Amino acid sequence: MKLNIMSTTPVEQIKERLSITDVALSYIKLEKAGSNYKARCPFHNERTPSFFISPARGTYHCFGCNRGGDIFSFVEEIEGVDFASALKTLADKAGVELRAVDPKLKSEYERLYSVLEEATRFFENSLGANPSAKEYLAKRGLNVGTIADWRLGYADTNWSTLYDVLKRKGFTDEEIEKAGLSVLGNRGHYDRFRGRIMFPLSNTIGRVVGFSGRLFDAPSKGEAAKYVNTPETPLYHKSSVLYGYDKAKRAMLQSNTAILVEGQVDLLMAHQAGTFNTVALSGTALTADHLQMIKRFSDSLIVALDGDDAGLNASERAFRLAISLGIDVKVARLPKDVDPADLIAKDKDEWNKVIKEAHHIVDFVLSSIRERKLDEPAFRREVGKRVIPYIAEISNKIDQAHFVGKVANELKVAEEHVWEEVKKLPNMPAIEDTIKGIEKPNISRRNKIRATIAGITSWQEGIKNPLIDPKTLRERYDALARTYDLMEIDLVPPEEKEKMILVFENNYNDEKKLSREVDELFINLELDCLEEKFERTMRKLKEMEEKGEIEKTGELFKECQEISKSINNLKNSRH
Incomplete structure (x- = not known):
């Protein structure tokens, strides 16, 4: 029997070629659990695996944070991208060609990605034409392959070279500025990066989201900053970008270890030396978001900052948080300065030795305090201030007891005294309090449903032979909007509609399938509104009971019964 491949959607073709197990294995460690697989959830912090994958159904579900879905939602979640980006990533992996999208319909994000890609190519070409910049990079030890693989570039000293090129390519002033490439001055726009070696900064799937520019040719006497980074933009958020992460994550997974360095050249030389599990801070502080990214692929972090205590001290709170997440933090002892x-560049073997002999952070800090030759009271104070907080965060009781014993021996005191100090310290806040937690329901869920309905409506209005009558869609939505005071469908942002159009164009080509999906959307939207109304009425009911308003309490009780009945009827309508 011949399969009619042309009749299947790109989404279906991708699912035929890629299993959920194959996709997940490129990100997390899996253990066999009968016919399924289990792992520690990559979306929240946990010590006992509650994340399960069903190869037969092609789905995953975490019983800890209640997230679940298929390969597309998995990539969306773990990479922090929208469906369109996940679709492109998996299509490339599966060798499936996506239908062309009209450039006019490209979302704002896609336009920003495009302008950054054009800028990257421009900087690459400029470097190729600048012998002195290439010579500088070669003197730092970088070979031609590394420079090409990491797409290093050069920004010349002129005021608006890049800006002029991008304008000729059809990008607007707003797009160029919003991407962080230009600055608006008294005389118009000028290039943010001038006279600099350019390092493209990528997101987790390797798309350029910004740049770090290292001063090479000072364009004017007044500009002396050694490094200039892209400011916060819709695509670039410094607290959640680690330089090299997109290339390092597979090696991090395989070795169960990440190496953290400070600068871009440190990172490039580390990868050139074969330590492919290295990521760099690139001029930003280590954040909780960074730690969560590292935790997805490894349980161990080796810190290889410059050969002094400054970087370590500055990141003390972050390392405490890392330990509280169950990350084993070690420090590589580099030669001073x-x-x-x-x-x-001097000795690759020495670098590998330093990494191999990295010490646990408690041992490292103890040793560095001891080397300062402090008197006994000052030594005890420093240990209490800098070492005890790390021990307090260690969740493994055996490891914790080991370091308590070590500190007691160093201080020449009984272990119970050290334990007392450990127990006095509060633990770090839960990771959910420190970084972006799980998306809250209700309003965000409702917005997503509304955007989906708006996208389907726009899609059907824009094609010659619609699968569903778009007028009927509008009428159904308007009826709910009047009942529950919802936002008009035409007020949904265009970029949200375009995203949904891409989703449904590549996922639905069958009238029945699309009709079922639409029915489910309207049911979920009304359920969401009813459940919120029920909660609101229950709060009023409780308030009236406390005030002793018997008549009002009775009315609200009846209203709650009616809403509950409507919710049950709506749920039963699915069957």
């Missing part, structure tokens, strides 16, 4: 790039 030597950064990783210089060490690797």
Whole structure:
């Protein structure tokens, strides 16, 4: 029997070629659990695996945070991207060609990605035409392959070279500025990056979201900042970008270890030396978001900052949080005043030795305090201030007891005294309090449903032979909007509609399938509104009971019964 491949959607073709197990294995460690697989959830912090994958159904579900779905939602969640980006990523992986999208319908994000890609190519070409910049990089130890693979570039000293090129390519002033590439001055727009070696900064799937520019040719006497980074933009958020993460995550997964360095050249030299599990801070502080990214692929973090205590001290709180997440934090002891790039350029074997002999952070800090030759009271104060907080965050009781014993021995005191100090300290806040937690329901869920209905309506209105009458869709939505005071469907942002159009164009080509999906959307939207109304009425009921308003309480009780009945009827309508 011949399969009619042309009749299947790209989504279906991708699912035929890629299993949920194959996709998940490229991100997390899986253990066999009967006919299924289990793992520690990559979306929230946990010590006992509650994340399960069903190869037969092609789905995943976490019983800890209640997230679940298929390969597309998995990539959306773990990469922090929308469906369109997940679709493109998996299509490339599966070798499936997506239908062309009219450039006019490209979302704002896609336009920003495009302008950044054009800027990257421009900087690459400019570097190729600048012998002195290439010579500088070669002197730092970077070879031609590394420079090409990491797409290094050069921004010349002129005021608006890049801006002029991008304008000729059809990008608007707003797009160029919004991407962080230009600045609006008294005389118009000028290039943010001038006279700099350019390092493209990528998101988790390797798309350029910004740049870090290292001063090479000072364009004017007044500009002396050694590094200039892209400011916060719709695509670039410094607290959630680690330089090299997109290339390092597979090696991090395989080795169960991440190496953290400070700068871009440190990172490039580390990868050139074969330590492919290295990521860099790139001029930003280590954040909870960064730690959560590292935790997805590894349980161990080796810190290889410059050969002094400054970087370590500045990131003390972050390392405490890392330990509280169950990450084993170690410190590589670099020679004083030597950064990783210089060490690797001088002796690659010495770099590998330093990484291999990295010490647990408690041992490292204890040793560094001891080397300062403090008197006994000052030594005890420093240990209490800098070492005890790390021990307090260790969740493994055996490891914790080991370090308590070590500190007691160093201080020449009984272990119970150290335990007392450990127990006095509050633990770090839960990771959910420190970074973006799970998306709250109700309003965000309702917005998503509304955007989906708006996207389907726009899609059907824009094609010659619609699968569903768009007028009927509008009438159904308007009826709910009047009842529950919802926002008009035409007020949904265009970029949200375009995203949904892409989703449904590539996922639905059958009238029955689309009709079922639409019915489910309207049921979910009304259920969401009714459940919120029920909660609101229950709060009023409780308030009236407390005030002793018997008549009002009775009315509200009846209203709650009616809403509950409507909810049950709506749920039963699915069967």
